Amino acid sequence: MSALTKSVPPAASPPAKARPVQPAWLRIAHWLNVLAVLVMVTSGWRIYNASPIFGFHFPDEITLGGWLGGALRWHFAAMWLLAVNGLVYLLINLVSTRFAKRFLPITPRGVWRDFVAALRGRLTHDDPRHYNQVQRFAYLFAVLVLMLLVASGLAIWKPVQLGWLCATFGGFQGARLVHFLAMAGLVAFVVVHVAMVALVPRTLRTMITGR
DSSP: OHHHHHHSOOOOOOOOOOOOSSOHHHHHHHHHHHHHHHHHHHHHHHHHHHSOSSSOOOOGGGOSSSSHHHHHHHHHHHHHHHHHHHHHHHHHHHHTTHHHHHHOOOOHHHHHHHHHHHHTTOOOOSOTTOOOHHHHHHHHHHHHHHHHHHHHHHHHHOTTTTHHHHHHTTSHHHHHHHHHHHHHHHHHHHHHHHHHHHHSTHHHHHHHHOO
C-alpha cells in the first residue's frame, strides 16, 4: 500500500493566471479617449466652420452639433472628459512606472532605425507588451498634442480670465491657430494608428480583451 501510494504523482497545481497585456484601467481610459477625441474633433470642425481660419470649410456631414451653439456644448462636454480622463491616465502611468517601462528609452537614431525597418516590412510585433521606438514616438507625440489641445482650448475659452495662457500662444488668434494645428496633428496620428491596427488586427483584440 505504501509503494502504491508513493507511485501516485501529486496533483498538478493549476496554471497561474496570465497577466493581461493591457490592464483594465488602461483599456477603459483608451476607449474614453477615443470617444472624447471623436466628439471634440467633429464638433470642433463645426465650430471652425462658423469662423474659419483658412479658406475652406469642413463638410457638414462629418461635423457634430448641427449649429454653433450645439457644437460648443458637445465640444465643452468632451473637453472635460478628455482632460479628466487624460490626467488620470498620465498619473497612473507615472505612479505605476509603466510610462518609463513602455515609452523609454527613445532616441532619434532608434526611431529612424525602427521606421526604416517598418518600411521594409522587417519590424516584428511578436510581443504587444513591447513598443518599438516608432510606437513610443507616436504615443508620446499624441500625449503632447492632447496637452497642447487642452491648453490652447482653455486659452480660447477663457481669453480674459486666462490672459497669461492666451498670451503664451500669441493672443486669441494665435491660440486658435495652435489649436487647429494640434487638431490636425492628432487627426494624422489617428489615421496612422488606425492603419497600423488594420495591419496588425490582434492589437485591437488586445485593447478590447486585454489579452
